Amino acid sequence: MRSVVLPLTLLVVWEAWGTASGNRRTPTPTRVIGAAIDLVMSGDMIEAIATSLARVFAGFAIAALIAIPLGLAMGAFRSIERNVDPLVESFRPIAAIAILPLAILWLGTGTPAAILIVAYAAFFPIVIHTIAGAKLVDPTLLRVAATMGLGRLNTVRTVIVPGALPSIGVGLRIGMGVAWTAIVAAELAVGAKAGGGGSGGIGQMMFVFYAYSIELNRIVACMIAVGLVALALDRALRAALRYAMPWNAQ
Amino acid sequence: MAATPVARRLPDVIAYFRTMAVFVAGWWALSRWTSNPALLPSPFAVVDAIVELVADGEIFMHAGISLGRMLISLGIAALLAIPLGLAMGLRRTLDDVVDPVVELLRPISGIAWIPLALFLFGIGNVLPVFIMTYAAFFPILLGTIAGVRSVDRRFIDVARTMGVARRTIVTRVVVPAALPALLVAVRLGVASSWTAVVAAELIGAPSGVGYAVEWYRELLMTPQVMAFIATIGVLGYLSDRVLRTLAQRFTPWATKLEGVR
Numbered sequence: 001m002r003s004v005v006l007p008l009t010l011l012v013v014w015e016a017w018g019t020a021s022g023n024r025r026t027p028t029p030t031r032v033i034g035a036a037i038d039l040v041m042s043g044d045m046i047e048a049i050a051t052s053l054a055r056v057f058a059g060f061a062i063a064a065l066i067a068i069p070l071g072l073a074m075g076a077f078r079s080i081e082r083n084v085d086p087l088v089e090s091f092r093p094i095a096a097i098a099i100l101p102l103a104i105l106w107l108g109t110g111t112p113a114a115i116l117i118v119a120y121a122a123f124f125p126i127v128i129h130t131i132a133g134a135k136l137v138d139p140t141l142l143r144v145a146a147t148m149g150l151g152r153l154n155t156v157r158t159v160i161v162p163g164a165l166p167s168i169g170v171g172l173r174i175g176m177g178v179a180w181t182a183i184v185a186a187e188l189a190v191g192a193k194a195g196g197g198g199s200g201g202i203g204q205m206m207f208v209f210y211a212y213s214i215e216l217n218r219i220v221a222c223m224i225a226v227g228l229v230a231l232a233l234d235r236a237l238r239a240a241l242r243y244a245m246p247w248n249a250q
Numbered sequence: 251m252a253a254t255p256v257a258r259r260l261p262d263v264i265a266y267f268r269t270m271a272v273f274v275a276g277w278w279a280l281s282r283w284t285s286n287p288a289l290l291p292s293p294f295a296v297v298d299a300i301v302e303l304v305a306d307g308e309i310f311m312h313a314g315i316s317l318g319r320m321l322i323s324l325g326i327a328a329l330l331a332i333p334l335g336l337a338m339g340l341r342r343t344l345d346d347v348v349d350p351v352v353e354l355l356r357p358i359s360g361i362a363w364i365p366l367a368l369f370l371f372g373i374g375n376v377l378p379v380f381i382m383t384y385a386a387f388f389p390i391l392l393g394t395i396a397g398v399r400s401v402d403r404r405f406i407d408v409a410r411t412m413g414v415a416r417r418t419i420v421t422r423v424v425v426p427a428a429l430p431a432l433l434v435a436v437r438l439g440v441a442s443s444w445t446a447v448v449a450a451e452l453i454g455a456p457s458g459v460g461y462a463v464e465w466y467r468e469l470l471m472t473p474q475v476m477a478f479i480a481t482i483g484v485l486g487y488l489s490d491r492v493l494r495t496l497a498q499r500f501t502p503w504a505t506k507l508e509g510v511r
Binding site for chain 2: 082083181209230
């Protein structure tokens, strides 16, 4: 009961303020809903979100395929960590969006550049959590494995990988969140800098509404869609991880 | 870490320089092979560009502007989020009322606000500050709430039993006990706002490191692009380092508790 008071009050105030301002373009909740319905009905919104999601999944898959094995190797073998860690730590502070100009230079303003950004953004959370997970494996279990004469590779397969899974799951969730933020940013920036050259996606759709027609209601509708997709992705990944690792249900 | 004997760290140091040398050599070979300096300049061209940008002060100008914006945004975000977080962490009722709004807004990333902010504020200083404040606000707020919640109930009970006033309990018990978590929250806020500033400046500011990267891309001056990308990385790393050091200085008892990187 208490939880709906403030959101409802804010919505009412917003509606009243928007109506009172007299400008038909000022966003209000009802106009935003109208714009959202228009966008969904015309199929534009669905198509834009599908384009963005496809890029996120592609980039995320690439990131996970590289980051998980690399992270496990780094976490399990000190010599590998020692040699690879300097590179990971050198590139980690560089925001994914910062390499966007390079991505555009190398791959143009289309999907490949967007996928590169997503993969870059998602890579670091996944690899860092995988390393941490591999290192946090109960040392007793490692000693047991060593006592039983298990080789290093078999230890990785049967002890370290299962032990690191929960932490990998956390890395995947954070990586997915970062990936979605990155795709919106990348599409926005591409839309802004490529002179409107069509590459699609929700981010670019928002920018087009700003740059060519100033339809604030539609922009706000897109922002809400961005938020909803972020929530849905996190929920879906959480459910998938719970299903895959029922023993880790906290 | 600082206490580790030098001899034990030596293999790491050697490995560090070996890895970076291999990386630079590979990059150099690749740049020779592509032989297109606009696409992939050699590492030496990038070093030249950095030296040049440092010499004429351009790198400091853009870095200073971006850092200034970050400090302002961080100040605003902290001023809003820390008191609110303390209040929400202490008062269940307030948390019940405010939390739904936070949870509604939080999934909308700061970057998604850029088009609307472009319309509201235009291109200039206000836009990046707004985006960064928004991006820093939520990690700081949530970290503060979590920090307050994690304070040992017994401390508060003891203080209350001794008849300490509520205000004093907050300033003398809750804040010190929540401080480590709070500083971690500020660090997360800085990381998230630094990511956002690059996007915000790239699109909607006439200055700053994000702007510089995009400006030199349009001029196809790739060594300068890479120089500014490196600047973004170094500044992001340094600001995290500074906050870590400050956290260790102010809350020396908390170094072991810190679970978040």
